[in-house]
Amino acid sequence: MTLEERIDQAETRVCTTVFPFLTNHHDTLFGGKAMAIMDEVSFMAATRFCRKRLVTVSTDRIDFEKAIPSGSIIEAIARVQSVGRTSVKVKVEIFLEKMYEEGRELAIQGMFTFVALDEDKKPIPVLDGLEIED
Numbered sequence: 001m002t003l004e005e006r007i008d009q010a011e012t013r014v015c016t017t018v019f020p021f022l023t024n025h026h027d028t029l030f031g032g033k034a035m036a037i038m039d040e041v042s043f044m045a046a047t048r049f050c051r052k053r054l055v056t057v058s059t060d061r062i063d064f065e066k067a068i069p070s071g072s073i074i075e076a077i078a079r080v081q082s083v084g085r086t087s088v089k090v091k092v093e094i095f096l097e098k099m100y101e102e103g104r105e106l107a108i109q110g111m112f113t114f115v116a117l118d119e120d121k122k123p124i125p126v127l128d129g130l131e132i133e134d
Contacts, residue, residue: 006127007080010049014041017099018072029068034094034108037076038062042090042112045078049088050126052116057087062110066096073097074107081111086123089113 001009014037024030039056046054068074075095082089089111096107118124 003083006049010045010080012041012045012048012078013075014044015073015075018068018070018074020070023070026067027070029070029072029074031064034064034068035059035062035110037074038078038092038094038108038110039112041076041078042092043114045080045090046088046112046114049080049083050116052124052126053118054088054114054116056112057115058113060089060111060113062108064108066105066107068094068096068107071099073099075104083126085125087113087115088126 016037018029020027022029022033039059043054043056074097076092077095078090078092080088081091090113091111092109093106094108095104097104116124116126
């Protein structure tokens, strides 16, 4: 399997409805909940990509471009962006859909970096037999 095929097959999408218990005092999706959704979907994509134990080691700039009101549908899409020797970087975009209207728009985006670990929690190559620079 080529690297691009592996990336394509690892793309992960998660949809959910923004119910009131997920919102803040402005009745919009709580930022911390959005970040948790992003971390989880990016973890799934990274794991599907390499099938190794992974931990989140960093996030690169999360942009909250549009508030997501209660009663919306959101879709989080995670896709591997780059691969290092022991790390994988995943871009996550959250799209907002109004419940009773057509169309959707990008609301939040960010990057998450994961490192592959062995049983002793030591970094290991993300992909076996593939020489990639970190």
